[in-house]
Amino acid sequence: MNLTSKAPEGPLAEKWDKHKFNVKLVNPANKRKYDVIVVGTGLAGASAAASLAELGYNVKAFTYHDSPRRAHSIAAQGGVNAAKNYQNDGDSVFRLFYDTIKGGDYRAREANVYRLAQVSVNIIDQCVAQGVPFAREYGGLLANRSFGGAQVSRTFYARGQTGQQLLLGAYSALSRQVAYGKVKLYTRSELLDIVVVDGQARGIVTRNLITGETQTHAAHAVVLATGGYGNVFYLSTNAKYCNVTAAWRAHKKGAYFANPCFTQIHPTCIPVSGDYQSKLTLMSESLRNDGRVWVPKTVEMAERVRKGEIKPQDIQEDDRDYFLERKYPAFGNLVPRDVASRNAKMMCDEGRGVGSSGLAVYLDFADVIKRTSAEAVSQKYGNLFEMYEKITDENPYQMPMRIYPAVHYTMGGLWVDYNLQTTIPGLYAAGECNFSDHGANRLGASALMQGLADGYFVIPYTIGDYLAQTAPKPVTTDHPAFAEAKAGVQARVEQMLAIKGNKTPDEFHKELGHIMWEYCGMARNAEGLKHAKAEIQRIRKEFWQNVKVVGSGEEMNQALEKAGRVADFLELGELMVDDALNRNESCGGHFREEYQTPEGEALRDDDHYAYVAAWEYTADNQPEVLHKEELVFENVKLTQRSYK
Amino acid sequence: MAGSNPNAKPMNLTLKVWRQPNRQTEGQMVDYQVKDISPDMSFLEMLDVLNEDLLHQGQDPVAFDHDCREGICGSCDLFINGRSHGPEKGTTTCQLHMRKFSDGDTITIEPWRANAFPVNKDLSVDRSAFDRIIQAGGYVSVNTGGAPDGNEIPIPKDIADRAFEAATCIGCGACVAACKNASAMLFVSAKVSQLALLPQGQVERQTRVENMVAQMDIEGFGACSNIGSCAAECPVGISLENIAILNREFLTAKAASNNLA
Amino acid sequence: MNWFTKTFTSSIGRKIIMSLTGLFLCTFLVVHLIGNLQLFKHDDGVAFNTYSHFMGTNPVIRTIEWGLVLGFGFHIYEALMLTMRNKGARSHGYAQWQAKQNSEWTSRNMGILGSIILVFLIVHLYNFFWRARFGTLDADINHNDDLYKVVVTSFHQWWYVVLYVAAQASLGYHLWHGFRSGFQTLGLNHRKYMPLIKNFGYAFAVIVSAGFASMPLYFLFFTNENGALLTSAPAVLHQLALAFN
Incomplete structure (x- = not known):
């Protein structure tokens, strides 16, 4: 339809x-x-x-x-x-x-x-x-x-x-x-x-x-x-x-x-610091105006950095790879969000990431501080630098910031x-x-x-x-649909409380998040997406057998709230994967590795995918039905982006 | 797995946490042990660890308010070791990191205490009194549409900046919690002075301050003794000068308004 | 309630009365202190007695005196009302409370300081004011009541001096916070002038309390029971021994 x-x-x-x-x-x-x-x-x-x-x-x-x-x-x-x-x-x-x-x-x-x-x-x-x-x-x-x-x-x-x-x-x-x-x-x-x-x-x-x-x-x-x-x-x-x-x-x-x-991935977030991490903090995009993004040239050197054997400021100019400046001489560090994000991921995938987890790249202000002064930089970015230090305990005036992309908008x-x-x-x-x-x-x-x-x-x-097309008659909750919906909600709450399993809602959420990030994050491919689909189905099944929520539904119960939200994420996640699998092109935040230009940029397929994919739910654990809204462009000409 | 400092040693801590099942039931302080806390964790992440442990043991996790975890939404509201949002100046609980504590420390965690902020459960409190104060007049009565062009009224930059500084209040309630009198004057004054400074706020200037102060009193907050704990503990640095502005606004409104009631 | 009573029973209204009465009482302190400086004149109390006679009989002063009574009365009454309100705003206290990390001791303890001053005030009024106004005192050479003699005698009783000095210390702390606080409550806080008001308030607190405290100390340590200046160390010791007997 x-x-x-x-x-x-x-x-x-x-x-x-x-x-x-x-x-x-x-x-x-x-x-x-x-x-x-x-x-x-x-x-x-x-x-x-x-x-x-x-x-x-x-x-x-x-x-x-x-x-x-x-x-x-x-x-x-x-x-x-x-x-x-x-x-x-x-x-x-x-x-x-x-x-x-x-x-x-x-x-x-x-x-x-x-x-x-x-x-x-x-x-x-x-x-x-x-x-x-x-x-x-x-x-x-x-x-x-x-x-x-x-x-x-x-x-x-x-x-x-x-x-x-x-x-x-x-x-x-x-x-x-x-x-x-x-x-x-x-x-x-x-x-x-x-x-x-x-x-x-x-x-x-x-x-x-x-x-x-x-x-x-x-x-x-x-x-x-x-x-x-x-x-x-x-x-x-x-x-x-x-x-x-x-x-x-x-x-x-x-x-x-x-x-x-x-989904949109923002390139300049403060990286994950440990398994306990509960959320990510954004550093304003404006930092890329003056900061230079780099990683060590070799995997060996990156390894030594990760172990804390050498400090980033001690790495020689020749041993650094300013990869955005190298690959995109025209735009340099100011390439769009998706391009910057993807390249940071690529560096980390190659094993050249920094920080103890290896999932970070440097955003270095040493040059601009040398060119102007620490004071001038502080005038511009003072509050951001302060926030960074508060979270990481590192002084970005003395050593480069560590950044990594993170999801921040859908x-x-x-x-x-x-x-x-x-x-x-x-x-x-x-x-x-x-x-x-x-x-x-x-x-x-x-x-x-x-x-x-x-x-x-x-x-x-x-x-x-x-x-205006609805009669202005009073509405009440008397219709049986209300009682039915209410009973459904209560039944779901009771069901979650009754499972009394061994894994907390947060543990399920982390597991799902990991799958989504790995396979449906900054870069996706058909094989990975199929794997993710199976994994999500497995986690969802386990959730309904093994989630642990204590207490009752008749009180303030934050674990119960969390469980309900995770249950819905477990269904949404599969639809996201289906949608990503269906869209055999790369565009904006959706980068399918199979569809890229020889330079590694997103390759759209306007002939086949200039549509909105709208999915219709049919029944639990059943494939959703795709409806298309064709997009008609009468006022703009479709062009390919290039930032070389 | 510490991010910034691979050598940072994990900590073991004793927590004294206020547990209260609901508004009607009296609560008590309960001791918990948490182990292997990374100094890079935020305070709330440390509580996450405690809650995951409790849940695994089949115990009720500690309820606490939080949301954005980047210091702007004003949800988090813990009274840590005798202070609003803990020991670090100008910081919300979510931005307080465990490196401010030491291995072996005992940390006391209580909810905001004020009769106007009843406890929902454990560390979560009801701050709807703040909403009702805003509803009493913390707005400019302008319907959607029909607003003049944004540049119609120039506002001197220093006035706009001062209004902005007052407007940054995140409504967390740390001021009330820290105040010996559980007074909400800093909160109320921030909104009153923001709108009193701006030309847009002039029309309702008198009724606003009269109504907001009346509501503040109805809610049962204490009076201001100019102690300054509120401003000292405010995570966004709202200044005491605003309270002086509020007093001035109140006095002149009462003296000059046509309101006889 | 009409708008007037509503205004002055509101939390801010009560504070405004506190600050107006407080600042009014500050002016009283200035007058009282300057007048009392007559005690330091070595004239067997003639100047002091003339001054106290004037204060006790001049119709203008006697009228203002009623203002003073009202000032104290309202200051104390509003303090009670506000304290009750403030205590009622937090019926469940904290297990741990680190207010010293975010505020000054004086500003948190105005009630205690005020109560000490009140106790002193009652003793002080009974001892000097009551006796001067309603008692029968000896006459000095100008046929004025010899209040000076009462002062000198009182200030040779060690417990009275201790009470007096402790009260002046409390007054100093009370003013340390109260002076600038009064301006803040009236909305007189401007980033240009507040530093001046603050520093003036600190100086005022120190000078007034030290000024008043110096009088009993002076008489206890440096004069004999007639108010004559002692000139040698043994004389001072002898005098002290008498005071503590």
Whole structure:
């Protein structure tokens, strides 16, 4: 079956305005008769909940955190893109659109991306009006910086804490609606199922994480803004609680899952230091502007470094391999994220990695310190150097940093049409949990932009179109589908508690993460993927026989929460592998070793794979069914990337 | 397997941990031993080790709040050896590393203590009082859409910077936990001064501070004695100057606002 | 409650009363200290008695005196109210508490310091104020009440000197924190002026407490029971032996 995006016809620049005019509206007096559930209170969720409440809808907002302010959007450092052209450097909506489509390696939907670029300017205005303290120039106007994948300065920022400030802005808007009584906030409530009545999303089942109570909630429509699934790899830059459960439950209730194998690996993370490692920390991409990436030339020397026999600063210039500068003389250390990541992995695979685990390369600032001064470097990167030292106990002014790539964003997610509606009518997906705007690779500073665009400026319009066609009758949880879904959730909890096995949820999660990282990570091949598929099936089977959770479901039980999330990751992981196996090309974050140019770059196959792969769940342990949404490019020309 | 320092010796530690099954039941301190702790572990990773051990022994793992583990979400909230977030200055618990401790140490781990922060279980506390204070007025009332251009109102850079410094509060509650009076003044003042400094915050300046302070009092936080523990223990360095701004804002609002209630 | 009572029963409102009364009491300390410096004049207490007569009879002073009573009253009342509120904010304490790592001892113990000062105040008021105002004292050569004699006698009792000096130490610590704290509570914290206010407060605390403490010490160590200056070491020792008998 081919999926259609429902993007309006007509010239690209007019699509959104035309669509806004054509969508049905809900009469202002009727809006209060509609209830909307928003799950997740990060950038997309909080902004959607606040905006919908401002319009007059009754909103119930859910988060598993103790407060909406803790959502992982808060950890985004760099900034948020917007086509304001405040710098007079030739930026425009079309240029932001073009950069995003190209950066995504031509695997995103043109109409969505253009709309994203259009509303980006409104995001900045909205956030400034909320009191978000963006960086400013001495003249008092907004400052910009440049980011990867763009030749203009269009990134707005608040030091290294842009995500935090934007989230606190959305959180404040949400809090205001809570005070007005238009949003009812449910904290520490985790979604465990979607309730579908007569083919339409009508509610959710949640578990109160403090009391363990299972609750059902009804509404006329449900919005999922539940983030990405990077934690399927166990180690990632995602927060510990980040999970796929909400999206996966929706998927199992009929929402298609699109491009699950598109994951982004960030090249500059602090490497793993031991088996106990629980998560990875990102070092800003900007470090590659001044740092030089290298490994020892020979395996023998690398071995001595790993054993601590020689220090990196004592290795002679001739014994170092600045591999990015060697292989990509034109771009050098500034090649895109995927290229930098893959090459670091290659060096470590050759046995030339450093650090006691051998899974790291050096990012060296000695040259820039010599050229300028330690002080100048500190002005630019002081806080990052400090954070690095805090974590590793090494002083990057004196010895090179050790970095290694890590998972930090997932472009794939629930398939949505132009209205951000999933294949379940009445169920919407916003932010990282949908697949819509980044194609096979996301540009820096675009995640915040997409989350807020979806929440503030897209969902509030498009959901009205659906609600206008729904009778404004009160909804209740009386329908048997609610009781059934609730019973299903409780049964699953009981099942996990009853196993009383020998392995903890974390142990299963680590095992899965290891498989995913090895075989479905930075570089994939058919053989490895097939092996991974079998392994994941084995681990999943073992999980349901041998997982160990103590206590009960009627109390705060963090191991039980974890077990539920791991169980869903164990199903998602297999789908990611299937998707990666299906896509016989390399594009963006998806690098299939069989498909590369003679120079070792990603080789796309636009004739056969210029589509969105949307997967339909059929039954447990059964292959999922592939549906394709063909991507049509009318406004950009597809080209091959080269960074030589 | 230590990453940075292959010679770092693993440590054995005694933990004294507050265990409390739920809000209604009284808790107690319980002693645990953890072995082979790498100095490169974060404090929370050390607790992960303890919890995996407990789970394997069929015991209930220790509940604690955490999420981003990079010092920004404000979830983690442990009172370690008598101090909010432990001994290292300007650091959240998740960014505290075990190399700050020594082999054989006894470490006391307690939840934030304040009546406004009831214990959920073990080391996890309910900080929704902070949310209710923000709901009382910690926002600019601007609906989505219709905002003027972002560059319409220039803001002097030093004012924007000061507003930013106040805005960096992560809402962890370390200030309340460290304060002898369990006062939330540093938290409240950070939001009040951020918005009082910015032109966007002027319209609701008076009602905001009146309502937020009223809510703060309703929640049962103590008053400020200008002791300074809050700012000293704040992981993001929110300054005491903000409390002075809050006091000033409160006094002038009460004196000048048209609110008779 | 109307807006006024709401304001001054709120946590910040109570603190504002604390700081206003506290800073007002600081001005009283200055006047009191300067006046008491008359004790050091070697005139058998004539100047001091003239001064105390003026303070006890001048209608303006007598009016301000009521302000002083209110100042003390509110300062103490609000201290009690705030302490109760603050104690009630944390009914379950910590097993381990390392506040010394993040704050000064004085700022955490204003209540204890204040209580010591209060005890002193009661003794002090009874001994000097009460007797001067309501008791019958001998007259000096100007027919003023000879309060000076009472002072000299008191300051030759060792326990009274000890209490007096301990109270002044408490006052010093109380002011060490209280002076700048008063400004902070009123919102008078500006990065340009705060260092000045702080240092002035520290100096104020030291000078005022040392100034008051110097009086009993001076009389105990360096004068005889009539207030005459002792000029030799054996005389001082003899005097001390009397005081401790």
